[in-house]
Each structure stands twice: as C-alpha cells, then as structure tokens.
Amino acid sequence: MPTLNKIRTAIRGRQDPIPVDPALRSLRTALTLFFALDGLLFAGWVVRIPAIKEQTGASAGDLGLALLGVSAGAVATMTVTGRLCHRFGSHPVTVAAGVLMSLGIALPPLTHSALALGLVLLVFGAAYGGINVAMNSAAVDLVATLRRPVMPSFHAAFSLGGMLGAGLGGLVAGQLSATRHLLLLTVIGLAVSAAAGRTLLAHPAPRAGRRAPASASGSGAGRGRRLVAVFGLIALCDAYGEGALADWGALHLQQDLGARAGLAAVGYSVFALTMTLGRLTGTVLLERLGQTRTLVAGGAAAAVGMLLGSLAPTVWAALVGFAVTGFGLANIFPVAIGRAGELAGPSGVATASTFGYGGMLLGPPAIGFLAETWSLPLALTTVAALAGTAAAIAYGTRNVVRAAAR
Known part of the structure; x- marks a missing residue:
C-alpha cells in the first residue's frame, strides 16, 4: 500500500x-x-x-x-x-x-x-x-x-x-x-x-x-481559529520584511554602503524580481517539498539573505542578500493565506490578510525607530529575525497542521 x-x-x-x-x-x-x-x-x-x-x-x-x-x-x-x-x-x-x-x-x-x-x-x-x-x-x-x-x-x-x-x-x-x-x-x-x-x-x-466559517461551534472550530491566527502570524512576518525593504532598502545601500542613487534604487528592484521569480516557481516547489518544508526553507533562506543584506560590507554583497531574501519570502505569504482560507474560508483569508497587512504597516516605522536607537543595518536584521520566526512557527506547528488537514 x-x-x-x-x-x-x-x-x-x-x-x-x-x-x-x-x-x-x-x-x-x-x-x-x-x-x-x-x-x-x-x-x-x-x-x-x-x-x-x-x-x-x-x-x-x-x-x-x-x-x-x-x-x-x-x-x-x-x-x-x-x-x-x-x-x-x-x-x-x-x-x-x-x-x-x-x-x-x-x-x-x-x-x-x-x-x-x-x-x-x-x-x-x-x-x-x-x-x-x-x-x-x-x-x-x-x-x-x-x-x-x-x-x-x-x-x-x-x-x-x-x-x-x-x-x-x-x-x-x-x-x-x-x-x-x-x-x-x-x-x-x-x-x-x-x-x-x-x-x-x-x-x-x-x-x-x-469551508465552514471559523466561527462554527465545536472544538474543531476552536482549533481552526487558532491555526488561522498562526498562519496570520506567519503572513505578518513575511509582510514585515516586504514593507521594510520597500521603504529602507535603498537608503541602507546609499547611506551605509555609499552606493550611488541609481545603484541604490536597484536594491528593491532586485528584491522584487527574485520574489516574482520565486512565486512563478512556487507551484513546483510546493509539489516537491510540501507546504511545511516550503515555509521552513523560505524563512531560513530569507533570514540568511537578510543577514547578508543588512550586515555585508559591500554594495554587491548586500544586493545578493536582497536577492536571496526576495526568493525566500516569495511563497510564505501565498501559502499562509491559502492555508488560512482552507481552514476557515473567506473569514480565514480576512483574518490572515489583516495580520499580513498589519505587518507591512508595522515594518517601516519599526525599522525607523530601531535605526534611531541602534543603526539602520542592525534594525534591518529584525527582518531576518522575523523570517526565521516564520520558519520556526511553521516547523513547530507541522503536526497540528497535518492533523487539521486530515
């Protein structure tokens, strides 16, 4: 069998x-x-x-x-x-x-x-x-x-x-x-x-x-709501990085690494391009790795990439880090939103999307506050920390997710 x-x-x-x-x-x-x-x-x-x-x-x-x-x-x-x-x-x-x-x-x-x-x-x-x-x-x-x-x-x-x-x-x-x-x-x-x-x-x-709405009664519905919140948190970790790089990536390259304005502007373009390529290949990755492995691998890759992007001593190394980060983050948000929808229908999508959008709003001001306190490169390492957190959450809840799927 x-x-x-x-x-x-x-x-x-x-x-x-x-x-x-x-x-x-x-x-x-x-x-x-x-x-x-x-x-x-x-x-x-x-x-x-x-x-x-x-x-x-x-x-x-x-x-x-x-x-x-x-x-x-x-x-x-x-x-x-x-x-x-x-x-x-x-x-x-x-x-x-x-x-x-x-x-x-x-x-x-x-x-x-x-x-x-x-x-x-x-x-x-x-x-x-x-x-x-x-x-x-x-x-x-x-x-x-x-x-x-x-x-x-x-x-x-x-x-x-x-x-x-x-x-x-x-x-x-x-x-x-x-x-x-x-x-x-x-x-x-x-x-x-x-x-x-x-x-x-x-x-x-x-x-x-x-799917039945998450507000349905019963212990299964309660577990479903908790899992929707888990996937919403994963979406938040992903969107935090997207918002942070959109607003602060070019400034980091120009201010901290001395890149010219034109080259600094390429930073987000590289990130956006690799994220798009990652999503175009996302179906193949999901079929070969499954949802949990895709989330874990993506979060880990984004964490490593952003550590390089934020702490690298040269512009070109930082651009490589941005590229790896984009590819790593590419499929985390789609998978998280999709799983929330599978568990609770439109209300699950709404909850996870609200978490994710909140992360995108939280990222830029949080980076700005931390940059004032420490420095912009150190502040950007929080993107790596949250990407690693998304991977850890996905790995830690894998058995519960499998049980819910069954």
Whole structure:
C-alpha cells in the first residue's frame, strides 16, 4: 500500500498545470487578471504620490497622515469583506471591489488638501482591502478544486502587475499629468474588471473549495481559529520584511554602503524580481517539498539573505542578500493565506490578510525607530529575525497542521 500511494502521488504531481475543464481554465485566467490588476493599480498610485503631494501642498507630516487613509480603509474593510463573501460569494465581491478600486484611483488628483486626500484614500484603501480578501478567497476555492498548489502563481501575477504599473508610471511621468495617468488606469481597470468579471459572475465558486466559517461551534472550530491566527502570524512576518525593504532598502545601500542613487534604487528592484521569480516557481516547489518544508526553507533562506543584506560590507554583497531574501519570502505569504482560507474560508483569508497587512504597516516605522536607537543595518536584521520566526512557527506547528488537514 505505501508503494501504491507513492505511485499515485507521483502521478498527481505530474499532472498538467492547466486545468482540463474549460470553465476552470477560464476562472483561473480571470482570477489571474484580477491579481495583476490589483498590483498594477496600487503601483500606479504609489509612483504618483510625489505629484499628488505637490498638488495638494501637503507637508511631509500631513501627507503621512493622509496616506494612513489607505491603511485604515484596507484594514477596516478586510473583516467585513470576509462576511460579504460568505453571504454573496467571493466572485461578485471580487468584481465589485475591482470596479471600486478602478474608480477610486482617479480620485486623489481631484483633491487640493491633505484632508480631502485622506478621505478619498479611505475609499481607495477600502477597495484595496476588499479585493485582496475576495480574490484570495476565490483563489483558495479554485486551488482546492484543482488539487494543485497554484496559489503562488496568482501572487506572481500581482507582483508582475506591480512591476508593470511602476514601469508604466515611470515612462509616462514626464508626458502625462497625474490626473490623466490615473484616469488612464481607471479605464484599464474598468475594462479588465468587465472582461474578467463576466467570467467570475458566470461561474459560482467551485464547491470543492468551500469551508465552514471559523466561527462554527465545536472544538474543531476552536482549533481552526487558532491555526488561522498562526498562519496570520506567519503572513505578518513575511509582510514585515516586504514593507521594510520597500521603504529602507535603498537608503541602507546609499547611506551605509555609499552606493550611488541609481545603484541604490536597484536594491528593491532586485528584491522584487527574485520574489516574482520565486512565486512563478512556487507551484513546483510546493509539489516537491510540501507546504511545511516550503515555509521552513523560505524563512531560513530569507533570514540568511537578510543577514547578508543588512550586515555585508559591500554594495554587491548586500544586493545578493536582497536577492536571496526576495526568493525566500516569495511563497510564505501565498501559502499562509491559502492555508488560512482552507481552514476557515473567506473569514480565514480576512483574518490572515489583516495580520499580513498589519505587518507591512508595522515594518517601516519599526525599522525607523530601531535605526534611531541602534543603526539602520542592525534594525534591518529584525527582518531576518522575523523570517526565521516564520520558519520556526511553521516547523513547530507541522503536526497540528497535518492533523487539521486530515
């Protein structure tokens, strides 16, 4: 029997990654487009922040407060979105959030004060939080139906969309005003939402992926809620590193290692590129290593990479460290969100996403505070510490996770 089981496992591992059922293939394509759209719109907004700051005349402090609108709107919406997905289904909520995000990105250039900017960013943030929970919930359902760990491929689409959005923003910054650029993104977003949304609305979420909400009664539900929190903590550890490197990586290369501005800017690009490559190969890694080994190996690699990236004496060694860190962190967040969704459906995705988004918010200010107390290189070692923590949590809870899966 053990030999027969191994043969069956090997056969399943060699299945074509593209689903045979045309409906499932269409659903996968539509969801991939929504993940890419999310990254495209968010990156498009980020690259226009300097222009919006100049337009509103906001000080650095006022702009910082206004930007909290994105975070506040996202966090406030995530839990509510989980409930909406339970009631209406993840597919309609994904489409609605995609439309709202596409419309919301056109609002910031219409503001002329920090207060007005903060208010419209609440709308944009709410849509951002909503689409992340809804589309991840839909992806969990589809992954369970396909019986293949393809969740990283969706997050790779998000990363690619972000790279495309940032690149497009850089190209048109000198030719188009912020108003025209973001309005163009609105048109693109509405077109993608209409095209991909038709597929999602035409097909309900596959039943094979549905799970009972974590609020159900019983000891099993209590254990499920605890495991959702565990995976949420793993997501937090991952997102902490993403946020820290996005805000502090270039400054570390320039300030501490003497890199020129152009070379320093390459630091985050290297990190983002290897993270995208890691997610593109994530399905293969999960099929060969399994979820626990992927989490442990990824966390350990990110810890080693970030120790090199933060403490290396040369720029090139630090860039190698950033590259290793990106590859290590690549699949931790998708796996954590996917497992939370498998355990508790949309409410699990909402909980883990809130943890993860909290980590992304916590990272930059925590690094800044620690840099003031110690130094920036030592502060960045906390990214390595949390990546190692994620690996330790995954390894320490492996037996409980296996029991829950059974």
